[in-house]
Amino acid sequence: DAGITQSPRHKVTETGTPVTLRCHQTENHRYMYWYRQDPGHGLRLIHYSYGVKDTDKGEVSDGYSVSRSKTEDFLLTLESATSSQTSVYFCAISESPAGTWSNQPQHFGDGTRLSIL
Amino acid sequence: LAKTTQPISMDSYEGQEVNITCSHNNIATNDYITWYQQFPSQGPRFIIQGYKTKVTNEVASLFIPADRKSSTLSLPRVSLSDTAVYYCLVGDTQDMRFGAGTRLTVKP
Numbered sequence: 001d002a003g004i005t006q007s008p009r010h011k012v013t014e015t016g017t018p019v020t021l022r023c024h025q026t027e028n029h030r031y032m033y034w035y036r037q038d039p040g041h042g043l044r045l046i047h048y049s050y051g052v053k054d055t056d057k058g059e060v061s062d063g064y065s066v067s068r069s070k071t072e073d074f075l076l077t078l079e080s081a082t083s084s085q086t087s088v089y090f091c092a093i094s095e096s097p098a099g100t101w102s103n104q105p106q107h108f109g110d111g112t113r114l115s116i117l
Numbered sequence: 118l119a120k121t122t123q124p125i126s127m128d129s130y131e132g133q134e135v136n137i138t139c140s141h142n143n144i145a146t147n148d149y150i151t152w153y154q155q156f157p158s159q160g161p162r163f164i165i166q167g168y169k170t171k172v173t174n175e176v177a178s179l180f181i182p183a184d185r186k187s188s189t190l191s192l193p194r195v196s197l198s199d200t201a202v203y204y205c206l207v208g209d210t211q212d213m214r215f216g217a218g219t220r221l222t223v224k225p
Contacts, residue, residue, distance in 0.1 A: 004160075111158070
C-alpha cells in the first residue's frame with residue numbers, strides 16, 4: 001500500500017475552534033488531495049495540491065484552507081469549525097494529475113473521522 | 118461538468134459474476150474512467166482504470182462503449198470479501214466527481 005498517514009485518526013471538537021488535519025506521504029508524489037465523505041454524497045474534493053506551495057480549490061472548498069510547505073505534508077485547516085463540517089476526511093496522492101492522459105490513479109489514506117459538536 | 122450515476126445497491130451470491138454500470142453522460146474527451154473499492158473504515162482502493170473499449174486486470178474488467186457515456190465494472194466469481202462500496206470516478210484533477218457509490222452485498 002502507498003505510504004500515506006493521516007493524523008489524527010479521530011477527533012472531537014467544539015464549534016468555532018480551529019482544527020488542522022495532517023496528511024503525510026512517503027512516496028514523493030507531486031499531487032495530494034483532500035476529500036470529505038458524507039452519507040449519500042460519496043467523496044467530494046475539497047482542495048488539492050500540485051506541488052509545494054501550489055494548491056487549488058475543489059468542489060467544496062468553502063470553510064477550508066490548505067497548505068503544503070513540503071512535498072510530503074499536506075495540511076487541511078478548518079479555521080472555525082462548524083457542525084456541517086462533521087465528516088470523514090480522506091487524503092489521497094498521485095504521481096501526476098489524476099484522471100487525465102497520464103493514467104495515474106490516486107492512492108488514499110485511511111481517513112480522519114472528525115466530529116464537531 | 119462530469120457527473121456519475123450508479124445504482125445505490127446490488128446483491129449477489131458467491132461465485133457469480135457481477136456487473137456494475139456507471140453513467141457519465143458529460144465525460145470530457147481527455148477524462149479517464151476509474152473505479153475504486155471501499156471497505157468500512159478504510160480509504161478507497163484502486164481497482165481498474167480505462168479510457169475506451171475493454172481493460173482487464175487480475176481482479177476485474179472494465180467495459181467502455183464507443184460513446185464513453187457509461188462504463189461497466191465486471192467482477193468475475195465474487196466472494197464474500199468483495200462485499201464493499203464501489204465508486205466510479207470521472208474527470209480531471211480540477212473537476213473530479215465521485216458518484217455516490219454502489220453498495221455490493223455478496224451472500225453465501
